[in-house]
Amino acid sequence: MNYWLMKSEPDDVSVDDALAAPKHTVPWTGVRNYQARNFMRDQMRVGDGVLFYHSSCPEPGIVGIAKVASTAYPDPTQFEKKSPYYDAASKPEEPRWSLVDVQVVEKTRNFTLPEMREDPELAEMLVLKKGNRLSITPVDPKHWRHIVKKLGAKAAA
Structure with missing residues (x-):
């Protein structure tokens, strides 16, 4: 099993948005960095642990424990012209950008x-x-175990 920290701007998708979604699962859209994309595409596996991190907000930090809920697949926002994540160079037959689904299993205090x-x-x-x-x-x-213990997270114990 691998462990990941995944940043989301709470105005885009917050931990509460994910908890309100069916099966507490959201697609991790909008990643437009090749290294981050490669992590999702090449290394993430269903069941891997995720530290759900709020960024670009007044108090950035880890706000939940989640898991990878799907294998990587093409991010549909790359093809949506009205999306801020639209990529004119990406074609459906050769998508550039991938995503995984992430399932929140526990909301935590903001670390x-x-x-x-x-x-x-x-x-x-x-x-x-x-x-x-x-x-x-x-x-x-070792960082995963330390954080989970520090947060008293039950879901990832």
């Missing part, structure tokens, strides 16, 4: 970015590295 930075056990987490702007990053199993 904020400043809290994460203050925790010496998380110092090596990719999301905390200077200059990291990826919306999806792998999470080391």
Whole structure:
């Protein structure tokens, strides 16, 4: 099993939006970075653990525990001309962008970015590295266990 941190802007899709969706599952649309796309396409597997992270908001941080709920498939927003994620160079017969479905299994308190930075056990987490702007990053199993324990998350114990 792999573990991931996946960032979402709560104005796009929040943890509450995911919990309100059928089966608490949402498609992770709009990823337009090749490395993040490759993580979804090449490395994510159904059942992998996900730290659901709110970004670009007043208090960024981990707000839920989720899991990968599908294998990668073409992101339909790349073909929708009115979508902010439209990509004119992407063709249905050769899609450029992929997504996975993500299922929230537990909402947690907000484990904020400043809290994460203050925790010496998380110092090596990719999301905390200077200059990291990826919306999806792998999470080391020791970091996953530490965060889950710190949040008292039941779903991922």
